[in-house]
Amino acid sequence: MPAGIFAILASFTSPETIRMNPQSMLWMLPLAAAIAVIYKAIKVSKIVPLRFIRETALLFGSIILFIIAAAVMLCLVAYLATE
Amino acid sequence: MSEGSNENNYLRLGIIAAIGWLVPGGGYWLLGEYKRSIIVFCTIILTFCIGIYVGSIGVIDPVQAKPWFAAQMLNSPLVAILGETTKSGEYLSYGRPNEIGQLYTSISGLLNLLCIINSVYLGHTRKIRNSGD
Numbered sequence: 001m002p003a004g005i006f007a008i009l010a011s012f013t014s015p016e017t018i019r020m021n022p023q024s025m026l027w028m029l030p031l032a033a034a035i036a037v038i039y040k041a042i043k044v045s046k047i048v049p050l051r052f053i054r055e056t057a058l059l060f061g062s063i064i065l066f067i068i069a070a071a072v073m074l075c076l077v078a079y080l081a082t083e
Numbered sequence: 084m085s086e087g088s089n090e091n092n093y094l095r096l097g098i099i100a101a102i103g104w105l106v107p108g109g110g111y112w113l114l115g116e117y118k119r120s121i122i123v124f125c126t127i128i129l130t131f132c133i134g135i136y137v138g139s140i141g142v143i144d145p146v147q148a149k150p151w152f153a154a155q156m157l158n159s160p161l162v163a164i165l166g167e168t169t170k171s172g173e174y175l176s177y178g179r180p181n182e183i184g185q186l187y188t189s190i191s192g193l194l195n196l197l198c199i200i201n202s203v204y205l206g207h208t209r210k211i212r213n214s215g216d
Binding site: 002012013014015016017018019020024027030031034035037038041042047 | 132183
């Protein structure tokens with residue numbers, strides 16, 4: 001079993017091509033989802049599938065909204081500072 | 084609680100932490116929290132795999148990126164085997180893919196640390212509740 005897992009992992013030997021463009025920001029989505037899932041898995045006392053999914057989705061949405069708000073604020077500050 | 088009972092409890096908590104480190108979510112499994120365990124296992128393994136898919140196994144670099152490697156080691160001690168493979172510098176990763184790969188693999192390690200701490204806490208509070216202290 002570990003040999004099989006390591007064989008699969010060892011096949012991941014060349015990096016993906018990720019350009020410096022706005023689309024690359026989408027890579028934050030899976031990470032935010034992972035954080036939301038783990039946080040909720042730790043936080044809830046009993047895991048009920050539907051409630052768990054709803055609460056995780058809500059947290060995921062909150063994280064994304066906050067990041068967007070922070071990005072807009074930073075863009076605004078950069079615009080005001082450079083204009 | 085007697086001294087012997089305390090020692091047993093520390094040993095039990097140590098085992099929960101060690102299993103939780105060896106296999107993400109393993110600590111919860113020992114406590115009978117199977118759903119939680121499966122969720123944690125899948126999420127952490129998937130996040131880690133996305134990281135090494137994006138940046139290649141070169142993102143696990145125990146020579147040039149020691150702080151990142153420390154966080155990556157929190158996923159499982161098995162990461163050290165990957166570290167041994169990449170130590171030679173054969174698998175290079177630079178730029179954006181390297182950054183994203185390191186972020187994913189390190190954050191999954193830190194999330195696993197959170198789960199280890201939580202499973203130990205859960206085991207401890209259950210022991211207290213059961214013993215009535």
